[in-house]
Amino acid sequence: MVLDKTVFYPESGGQPTDTGVLRTDEQEVAVLKVMKRGRDLFHHLDGNLPMYATVHGAIDWEPRYYNMRRHSAEHLLTGLFEMADAGPKVYSDLTRLDFKPSKITEEAVRRVEAEFNDIVGEDIPLSIYYASREELEDEEDEEDERKRGFLDKIPRALDRLRMVEIPGHALTFCFGTHVRSTGEIGRISEMFLKVGKKGTRTVHFTLK
Numbered sequence: 001m002v003l004d005k006t007v008f009y010p011e012s013g014g015q016p017t018d019t020g021v022l023r024t025d026e027q028e029v030a031v032l033k034v035m036k037r038g039r040d041l042f043h044h045l046d047g048n049l050p051m052y053a054t055v056h057g058a059i060d061w062e063p064r065y066y067n068m069r070r071h072s073a074e075h076l077l078t079g080l081f082e083m084a085d086a087g088p089k090v091y092s093d094l095t096r097l098d099f100k101p102s103k104i105t106e107e108a109v110r111r112v113e114a115e116f117n118d119i120v121g122e123d124i125p126l127s128i129y130y131a132s133r134e135e136l137e138d139e140e141d142e143e144d145e146r147k148r149g150f151l152d153k154i155p156r157a158l159d160r161l162r163m164v165e166i167p168g169h170a171l172t173f174c175f176g177t178h179v180r181s182t183g184e185i186g187r188i189s190e191m192f193l194k195v196g197k198k199g200t201r202t203v204h205f206t207l208k
């Protein structure tokens with residue numbers, strides 16, 4: 001089912017789909033997943049609702065909030081590892097970051113972990129704002145090649161990019177869901193380094 005507007009976040013940008021329910025006065029139907037197809041968001045339902053029905057949507061907050069925390073952690077870790085010269089990040093999700101080529105050491109991982117926990121303690125508000133593609137391209141000199149490549153992949157038609165900044169520590173554009181301040185992310189419970197093939201280093205993390 002496609003709605004004219006929705007509270008559900010679709011599976012995208014490395015973040016999983018929201019689940020929850022859609023309600024009318026008469027019935028309640030579970031939303032199993034939400035997928036993006038072109039411009040439309042398709043709500044996959046466990047049942048049927050009449051066409052043109054007015055519905056009230058509610059997302060399962062607990063898993064969504066956990067995803068927001070882990071995804072925001074991903075931003076902060078990306079920024080901190082960038083500053084620690086970890087090498088180009090080639091992949092990340094809610095549980096890990098891959099760098100390649102990378103020579104990141106166990107010592108650096110422990111340093112980043114300590115910094116991360118300090119920043120969580122400082123409870124720094126995230127700043128979310130829009131910037132035009134031109135503004136970003138003007139800053140290109142300071143950007144590394146990976147970020148430029150990333151920017152090139154965003155459709156040209158999309159001119160306004162949503163910037164997500166953890167002031168002093170991380171800045172990138174992102175259309176995902178985030179917590180309001182670093183305190184909400186919570187401290188690292190476990191973080192470890194795995195040395196992979198061909199210069200890949202993977203950092204796995206879990207939050208408390």
Ligand SMILES: [Zn+2]
Nearest residue numbers: 164174176177
């Ligand atoms: Zn994000």
